[in-house]
Amino acid sequence: MAATIKYDEVQVGQEIPAVEYQVRRVNLVMYAGASGDFNPIHWNERHAKSVGLPDVIAHGMFTMAEGGRFVTDWAGDPGAVVDYGVRFSSMVVVPDDDQGATITISGVIEDKLEDKRVVVALNARSGDARVLSKARAVVQLS
């Protein structure tokens, strides 16, 4: 396995440009099926509102998966991600329309480790809210 990004060409503080990911209701239905998480707060507006939520919200793991996609697309090889962790700090509300919600993810090289590994800190936002905090991936570069 080999990342396309070279360790020697990466500097601490270097930014990875933001990418926007659309989330529509259909994406949550697909994610429920693929992941096995059928909690109705992720697809049933009536249920979501009955438990005090503003509307249907995305699975936290869906948002985390988009962060993973951001990192693997940057690194060039999904196998290069050796550690990936997040805290779910706010919810992604997904209205029932053609636009859905937008998750905007950017990154910065936070540290360079031994063995050609780097720490990528992620910033994930939806609307005014920061939806992931303490989001870090350790990536094996070449």
Add this chain to the structure above:
Amino acid sequence: MALNRDFVGRTFEASAPYEVSRMKIREFATAIGDDNPIYRDKEAAVAAGHPDVIAPPTFPIVFSLSGAGNGISDPGLGLNYAMVVHGEQRFEYRRPIYAGDELVCTSTITEIRSVGRNEFLTIRSDVTSTTGELVCQAYNTIVERGGAA
């Protein structure tokens, strides 16, 4: 109601190994909107140095709590699942997960703590091959809202 601290240290094993299929990886990758050929096309995966298609980094969520589910639904723990939200998640890899892997998952409740009015419960899941090779560890923290009140 506070969660039962006696559950800290308890271990739960999935009833059977999880068989990773190319189709399940493809389904998961499609669901997260990721069209990376390394998740779909064996030739592309081999060209990138892998033995077969590999799974996205968050894929273990599909199976890593299958054993722990029995533990956290035990009435003795006192968890009100309707009030649960996902607090934190982490995956630590020794190697990628490949199509064809048969994975054994053992989950341990490592910590229960109160933060304000909420209860935090952390589960570590050790994912190994059927020959005992450690593949990855998943750390899952769930939050029971109002549980500590």
